[in-house]
Amino acid sequence: MHNINTKTLDLNLLVVFATLWDTRNVTRAGERLALSQSAVSHALRRLRERLDDELFVLGSHGLVPTPRATELIAPVREALEKIDQALQGGDTFQPATAQRKFRIAAGDFVEFLILPRLIQHLSLEARGVMIEVIPLPPANGLSALLESGEIDLVINTPITVGAGLRHELITAIELVTMIWAREGVPPGRFPLDLYLQRPQVMIELHQRNGNIIDQTLTAQGLERRIGALVQNFMVMPVIAAQTGYICNLPKLIAQVFADNFGLTWHEPPVDIPEPELVAYWHSRYDADPGLIWLRERVRQSI
Numbered sequence: 001m002h003n004i005n006t007k008t009l010d011l012n013l014l015v016v017f018a019t020l021w022d023t024r025n026v027t028r029a030g031e032r033l034a035l036s037q038s039a040v041s042h043a044l045r046r047l048r049e050r051l052d053d054e055l056f057v058l059g060s061h062g063l064v065p066t067p068r069a070t071e072l073i074a075p076v077r078e079a080l081e082k083i084d085q086a087l088q089g090g091d092t093f094q095p096a097t098a099q100r101k102f103r104i105a106a107g108d109f110v111e112f113l114i115l116p117r118l119i120q121h122l123s124l125e126a127r128g129v130m131i132e133v134i135p136l137p138p139a140n141g142l143s144a145l146l147e148s149g150e151i152d153l154v155i156n157t158p159i160t161v162g163a164g165l166r167h168e169l170i171t172a173i174e175l176v177t178m179i180w181a182r183e184g185v186p187p188g189r190f191p192l193d194l195y196l197q198r199p200q201v202m203i204e205l206h207q208r209n210g211n212i213i214d215q216t217l218t219a220q221g222l223e224r225r226i227g228a229l230v231q232n233f234m235v236m237p238v239i240a241a242q243t244g245y246i247c248n249l250p251k252l253i254a255q256v257f258a259d260n261f262g263l264t265w266h267e268p269p270v271d272i273p274e275p276e277l278v279a280y281w282h283s284r285y286d287a288d289p290g291l292i293w294l295r296e297r298v299r300q301s302i
Contacts, residue, residue, distance in 0.1 A: 014076050016043040021073050024062035093289035095126035103132045106155040109233040117301035146282035154280040164283050171302045172274040174251040176265040192269035199227025200246045201239045216272050237261050
């Protein structure tokens with residue numbers, strides 16, 4: 001038997017072989033492949049020479065496969081199917097049977113907003129999928145981490161990122177202002193004079209131009225008093241409850257903490273643009289069906 005060098009083997013010959021197996025007829029194989037009868041016969045002759053076997057012989061009802069052809073058909077079909085899957089983008093993601101871990105880089109408020117409902121989705125439809133949330137890395141390292149696959153997704157407010165990254169809006173974040181319930185502030189818009197006089201607890205975001213609240217106030221010639229800078233969103237209502245300070249939080253978080261900490265929440269005293277929550281991933285994984293599914297579930301978890 002000849003030694004077969006697959007590097008020089010024309011894969012089209014295997015397609016012809018599989019089609020001849022199905023049709024058992026050179027003419028019908030040609031019709032299915034949009035080839036002439038002579039082209040199919042030529043391909044079969046070349047494959048016979050390479051494999052040193054007749055592969056198909058004439059029988060009373062058409063072509064009959066030889067034992068060598070019978071031995072080859074299953075692995076040839078499998079190989080052709082795998083090539084087709086690879087060229088078509090691979091298998092679809094099946095949540096019910098998938099065994100996979102996704103790593104998401106996000107801040108603590110994103111965990112609070114998204115993770116509970118996201119885990120609920122997984123518990124119902126993807127029990128083999130695990131979510132690991134890690135702290136946000138420095139912005140200058142995001143691209144490399146996403147490109148390498150060390151991180152699957154970054155969820156954050158808009159950031160400047162490197163080339164090769166994709167992004168999409170997850171949601172806009174409505175901010176509200178919180179204060180002691182015993183202050184008796186009426187429902188609705190928070191009083192501007194009280195907002196500017198009372199110290200506030202603020203998250204330290206390390207932004208060059210200040211956060212969106214201070215940018216809005218500065219544009220109107222206003223300035224608030226900062227009484228405390230913290231690293232964690234979850235501690236802000238705790239400090240507000242113990243000190244009487246004001247804090248500004250996403251509405252979804254404020255609604256949870258208000259009753260538990262004796263606080264009320266209100267519309268800010270000035271119109272503040274709603275910060276955007278954005279998902280980032282690398283273009284290498286644009287067609288990853290698992291990542292596409294994950295982004296969809298993240299959007300549904302708000």
